[in-house]
Amino acid sequence: MTKLTINGxxxxxxxxxxxxxxxxxxxxxxxxxxxxxxxxxKTTTLRCIAGFETPTAGNILFDANDVVGLDPEKRNIGMVxxxxxxxxxxxxxxxxxxxxxxxxxxxxxMDERIAKVLETVQLRGLGDRYPNQLSGGxxxxxxxxxxxxxxPNVLLLDEPLANLDAKLREEMRFFIRHLQxxxxxxxxxxxxxxxxAMVISDRIVVMFDGHIHQIGGPxxxxxxxxxxxxxxxxxxxxxxxxxxxxxxxxxxxxxxSPLGQLRCDYADSLDDGQAVTIMVRPEAIRLEPAKPAxxxxxxxxxxxxxxxxxGNIQGYRVxxxxxxxxxxxxEPWTEFSVGDSLWCVFDVERTxxxxx
Amino acid sequence: MTxxxxxxxxxxxxxxxxxxxxxxxxxxLLPTLGLFLAFLLxxxxxxxxxxxxxxxxxxxxxxxxxxxxxxxxIFDEDLYYLEILWDTMVFGVGTTFxxxxxxxxxxxxxxxxxxxxxxLLYAFVLSPLLVGVVVRCYGWIIILANQDGLINSTxxxxxxxxxxIPLMYNTFGVGLxxxxxFLPFMILPLLGAIQSIDPALEEASQSLGASRTKTMxxxxxxxxxxxxxxxxxxxxxxxxxxxxxxxxxGGLNVMIMPxxxxxxxxxxxxxxxxxxxxxxxSVTGGLAVYFYLKFTSHFMKGIA
Numbered sequence: 278m279t280k281l282t283i284n285g286x287x288x289x290x291x292x293x294x295x296x297x298x299x300x301x302x303x304x305x306x307x308x309x310x311x312x313x314x315x316x317x318x319k320t321t322t323l324r325c326i327a328g329f330e331t332p333t334a335g336n337i338l339f340d341a342n343d344v345v346g347l348d349p350e351k352r353n354i355g356m357v358x359x360x361x362x363x364x365x366x367x368x369x370x371x372x373x374x375x376x377x378x379x380x381x382x383x384x385x386x387m388d389e390r391i392a393k394v395l396e397t398v399q400l401r402g403l404g405d406r407y408p409n410q411l412s413g414g415x416x417x418x419x420x421x422x423x424x425x426x427x428x429p430n431v432l433l434l435d436e437p438l439a440n441l442d443a444k445l446r447e448e449m450r451f452f453i454r455h456l457q458x459x460x461x462x463x464x465x466x467x468x469x470x471x472x473x474a475m476v477i478s479d480r481i482v483v484m485f486d487g488h489i490h491q492i493g494g495p496x497x498x499x500x501x502x503x504x505x506x507x508x509x510x511x512x513x514x515x516x517x518x519x520x521x522x523x524x525x526x527x528x529x530x531x532x533x534s535p536l537g538q539l540r541c542d543y544a545d546s547l548d549d550g551q552a553v554t555i556m557v558r559p560e561a562i563r564l565e566p567a568k569p570a571x572x573x574x575x576x577x578x579x580x581x582x583x584x585x586x587x588g589n590i591q592g593y594r595v596x597x598x599x600x601x602x603x604x605x606x607x608e609p610w611t612e613f614s615v616g617d618s619l620w621c622v623f624d625v626e627r628t629x630x631x632x633x
Numbered sequence: 634m635t636x637x638x639x640x641x642x643x644x645x646x647x648x649x650x651x652x653x654x655x656x657x658x659x660x661x662l663l664p665t666l667g668l669f670l671a672f673l674l675x676x677x678x679x680x681x682x683x684x685x686x687x688x689x690x691x692x693x694x695x696x697x698x699x700x701x702x703x704x705x706x707i708f709d710e711d712l713y714y715l716e717i718l719w720d721t722m723v724f725g726v727g728t729t730f731x732x733x734x735x736x737x738x739x740x741x742x743x744x745x746x747x748x749x750x751x752x753l754l755y756a757f758v759l760s761p762l763l764v765g766v767v768v769r770c771y772g773w774i775i776i777l778a779n780q781d782g783l784i785n786s787t788x789x790x791x792x793x794x795x796x797x798i799p800l801m802y803n804t805f806g807v808g809l810x811x812x813x814x815f816l817p818f819m820i821l822p823l824l825g826a827i828q829s830i831d832p833a834l835e836e837a838s839q840s841l842g843a844s845r846t847k848t849m850x851x852x853x854x855x856x857x858x859x860x861x862x863x864x865x866x867x868x869x870x871x872x873x874x875x876x877x878x879x880x881x882x883g884g885l886n887v888m889i890m891p892x893x894x895x896x897x898x899x900x901x902x903x904x905x906x907x908x909x910x911x912x913x914x915s916v917t918g919g920l921a922v923y924f925y926l927k928f929t930s931h932f933m934k935g936i937a
Contacts, residue, residue: 329836349839362837366855366935375851376841407935427841 278305279430286335295321297487310466310474313484355424359436363408370404376427398422432464450476517555535599539575541628554631559606561627577621684908702909721890725873728811732819740823770881777801807883819864826860890914
């Protein structure tokens with residue numbers, strides 16, 4: 278198994294900088310997703326690892342070997358493409374055999390390995406089918422099998438589930454997750470779907486405009502985003518502009534905002550008077566008819582502007598002072614009406630600060 | 634909505650009235666059908682009938698029917714006609730093969746280039762078609778002519794050769810003209826076929842350890858077979874039936890079936906025999922194409 282190191286990777290297309298000096302280390306057995314909107318450089322990064330793009334600068338190391346300059350066919354990678362890229366003129370068996378033939382594997386060993394992989398991707402008995410005789414999910418699994426049967430150093434997946442319908446996509450997330458853990462292969466997974474990234478990854482790399490904004494586990498990324506872009510891209514957020522007023526004595530900070538003083542747990546040091554953005558997730562807010570007793574929560578008065586029902590949540594849009602609008606995801610059985618005055622209450626430890 | 638539904642059905646011509654009203658889209662075929670009948674099927678039938686007529690020295694044909702025209706062509710003592718038929722097929726296969734070899738890289742480049750001159754390159758491929766075949770043949774004559782053509786006179790002027798190199802009125806000249814003029818008919822179908830191959834397939838092949846050459850042989854070429862098939866059939870059929878190019882660049886030194894047929898019709902005035910030769914050429918070409926298509930379709934399983 279292989280440790281993948283990306284060191285100062287830069288890729289320019291003419292004047293456009295697609296990837297701007299990124300550093301990333303991916304351990305053995307680890308599944309790391311590159312997550313970001315289209316054009317953020319995640320696919321370019323993957324294609325540099327695969328060898329389909331030549332980096333403008335930087336190194337890509339498989340263990341200690343720099344693979345920059347090496348042709349893709351010499352890198353021993355397994356790659357799964359968005360549209361699967363199965364060879365339509367070959368049967369499933371021939372598709373799986375292709376990579377082994379290129380490696381000069383003997384016929385008997387080859388058949389054994391293919392049979393084993395077909396078992397792994399749950400396609401036993403379909404070896405003689407052509408790709409156009411398979412469903413989307415089956416094609417997807419052939420593509421996975423084809424990438425794995427060559428026992429590659431690194432597995433690269435480029436939006437592999439984007440073409441599947443929603444139900445199947447959710448199933449395949451777990452399938453890929455289990456498969457990767459069982460095989461234990463170093464994996465890079467490119468996606469723009471945050472839920473997919475959160476289900477599947479050990480760590481998520483959030484990218485914008487060719488830069489890495491944050492690297493962390495799903496919980497880190499969601500609860501403690503380092504930038505407004507990250508918070509905005511992953512889930513819904515409420516942002517409140519604020520200024521640091523001072524320490525609160527519990528290791529957190531007191532902040533002045535247009536909605537009054539708010540408190541926040543935050544370990545890093547901030548200067549008094551520093552402008553910051555407060556972030557609260559919609560599901561962290563409780564709605565209460567009366568102001569709660571002062572304690573470990575913040576409370577903001579507001580009026581219900583809109584309500585909508587999504588089944589698992591009851592959504593509200595609440596207008597507060599200074600034209601601030603808070604999105605709230607309450608339990609489905611809460612019953613406030615449009616026009617009700619109420620209090621938006623959220624715990625200090627669910628209040629997060631983003632430095633501007 | 635309810636009231637308009639019958640009107641919609643009526644407009645589609647479903648279930649109401651006569652067969653013609655139900656299938657009126659077939660009427661769109663009429664102009665083509667008319668052209669086919671008048672200018673293809675009828676002349677063909679006419680030619681077949683002609684090939685069974687008795688020859689005559691004073692008229693186009695004499696009364697009565699015979700099979701001797703075919704007998705004479707096939708069982709000639711020197712195998713003269715069959716040899717010419719064979720040469721024609723060799724010309725066809727040769728031209729087709731050369732066009733494929735020359736055209737494939739061009740088509741591949743054109744299909745995959747990201748150059749902003751792609752349209753210009755495309756125009757270059759098509760540009761020969763803008764000039765008539767006759768004009769282009771005379772162009773080649775100026776270049777190739779054996780005594781005072783551009784190449785021979787230049788080489789002689791600089792003392793590189795003493796007499797001259799025979800560049801036309803031979804197989805070389807005819808082959809050159811055929812390949813040059815029919816090349817676009819090979820490139821265009823190939824271009825379409827290669828463009829329809831997802832570039833990700835080539836990357837997949839490389840990611841699995843295949844070099845560019847192996848990717849070409851194992852992935853790109855097999856997937857472009859529908860284009861190869863179309864292009865080769867087109868060039869083959871055009872070549873074995875071409876008259877102008879062989880006669881202008883080969884004269885009567887290069888005898889192939891179309892030149893032979895025209896010779897029989899116009900010089901010898903043997904219309905029935907000429908018709909028989911023409912029909913033999915058609916059947917041979919048709920059979921060759923049929924078996925070729927059957928053979929090649931074996932390799933196109935799984936390709937839509």
